[in-house]
Amino acid sequence: MKPLRPDDHINEGRRTALKAAGAGLAVAFLWTAGAGPAMAAMSARRQDADAAVAAADGNPAFAPNAFIRIDEDGKVRLAMPSAEMGQAIYTGIAMLLAEELGVGMDQITIEHAPASDALYGQPLLGGGQITGGSTSTRGQWQVLREAGAVAREMLVAAAAAQWRVQASECSVARGVITHGASGRTLGFGAVATAAGKLPQPATVTLKDRKDFTLIGKPMRRVDSPDKVNGSTQFGIDVKVPGMKFAAVRTSPELAGMLGAVDDRAARAIPGVVAVLKLDNAVAVVGDNYWAAHKGLDALAITWTPGVNANLDTATLIDALKQSSSNGPALVGRKPKGEAPSGGKRVDAEYVTPMLAHAPMEPLNATVHVTPGKCEVWTGTQVPTRVVAEAARICGIPADAVTVHNQYLGGGFGRRLETDQAEQAIAFAKQVAYPLKVIWSREEDIRHDRVRPLYFDRISATLDGNGKPVAWHQRITSGTVLGRWLPGALGKDGMDSDAIECAADTPYVIDYSLVEWIRHDMPPGLIVGWWRGVGPTHNLWVIESFVDELAHAAGKDPLAYRRAMMAPGSRPLGVLDLAAAKIGWGAPLPARCGRGIAVASPFGSHVSLAVEVEVTPQGIVKLRRAVVAIDTGIVINPSSIQAQMEGGIVFGLSAALFNGITLKNGAIQQSNFHDYRSLRINETPPIEVHIVDSGEAPGGIGEVGTAIAAPALANAIFAATGIRLRELPVARTALSVPDALKQVAEVSPRAEDAA
Incomplete structure (x- = not known):
């Protein structure tokens, strides 16, 4: 799911999520050098809504906004706007609040927020209460910190009034307000009722990054103990x-x-x-x-x-190919100038399968x-x-x-x-x-809302130095956005998710044309959001094809990418880091290869390098995976590491083994025996290298999944010389030993193995 750009909606997000009374609140925020003031307006309507929520929630002593409840005993409760599904968002969001409120993580009790777009809408997803699109941290980064800062200022003001001192003479730590000169202290609970009677502050100042005590530090998940002891309720x-x-x-x-x-x-x-x-x-x-x-x-x-009684996967693919040739194309990226003449043209076709979600909880x-x-x-x-x-x-x-x-x-x-x-x-x-x-596991898989089936025609023209001077990608697929939220389609009907990471790549190519053709699936075959959605398809196609171009030009895939990228760019930084950490160019044993991919999905920048061995029987053994991730300012490095590891395993599992197929109109897969994941003994060591660039936070939950398939496919090519243009790997030529005889007894070429 493609969010709106944060810089387009940062003020709107604050206006709709910081629910305080009064005319307006000026917030000075200083998380990067040179950041200026940001305005966050507040409405009486949101104040009224908060009062209703507070009353329904036991009427706490202090409820300055929809997120925070402080009781007379000092208990701090956070109404969590996002759903926790393993991505550790409960920990990350709580860290944002705790940092500005001035409490420890152990002092916050987290509660599921009630259903309310008005109170808990995600500013990056049109204001709906939605957890998806790797937007939770990005969307709440400013909102929750402001909510905590407002509450802290009001609590301090109440304590200062009781002591008859200036609020500036007071400090806050672990839910205790201290007057520096006299040493007097008051807990939040002692002043909660009084704070609730005060007007909202006209201004608050958020912490400078150098003063963070929680943000940027490794933090254990707040939900782990209950999950370990079995008390968590799913x-x-x-x-x-x-x-x-x-x-x-x-x-x-x-x-x-x-x-x-x-x-x-x-x-x-x-x-x-x-x-x-x-x-x-x-x-x-x-x-x-x-x-x-x-x-x-x-x-x-x-x-x-x-109507689907005779429908099968081959029929669907044939229909997509026909639409690709004949259907009306919408332009997702317009080229600059005229297409260059001459040069070497390289063409390819890619098929990307439907996928099920198969969550552990049916x-x-x-x-x-x-x-x-x-x-x-x-x-x-x-x-x-x-x-x-x-x-x-x-x-x-x-x-x-x-x-x-x-x-x-x-x-x-x-x-x-x-x-x-x-x-x-x-x-x-x-x-x-x-x-x-x-639903049983079988019902869950056989009646999933699957990732769309995609067919791509892609081509490039290379100049005399092998550099692409023209690029054309034509994507044909169903539309998730058009079904799920039709009003979010472009005026011309463009599905922004279908072209995400295709319309905007890290590469500088002047003549770049990206098109999308809508091909709706038959009734009953419903396409849905799948972890990474559009980028999981586009990155597999684009980064595989860039590798094809490198080899067609006789260039090293890493050097080829570097030559097309802007010097000093964040994508180039992670590409170089991943390559260095995996030892790009170092000798490898026979039948082994390395592949690399780079992209900028979900507001982050990522490069994954994978090292594989392919046996003469076509079995792919994953030797290593090294990922470099620049997700802007780091909230919780432990969560980033876990999400990158989990996302990569999820993506590699799909690329190696999985694809939803139809026969007689029914999904053939049913359980983990025929829709499987990597087992522990099959999973490679995964190194995660985090770049804290200090920029605005990016998404993380889907990034590792989106980049996995192309890095894997490129490594397989380096090991075998076989270029994969259809997934999963288990259904390709690698599963036929005869296809590998030509490389069974020889080492790959040095540039391919690298």
């Missing part, structure tokens, strides 16, 4: 009094419908209490999940074929529908969308819907969708008790 763990369990089965054929159901055997199973039906699905309800699951397996179901939702009300417990990246869908399905106002967000057992974009909640609500409408609906 959506699948929810328990509600009187709750029943439902196991579901949806038509295997995408767009198929439910026909006849013989449920006599199912109803005879102890613990089965009901069989429920929708147009395209059936559920068995039980006193426990095992009874429901057994009952589901006992059903005799007849499905009614739909999709689930618990729903209780009562007259005029609906209550939902689920782990979601879009709580306000769940509210809207519940209101629509139940025919009630949105304010009659309550969504209790939970920890997410993995998201990767899948929980940006609401289909599992919609289905659970539709089933729950048919019963009087709370109903927990759990």
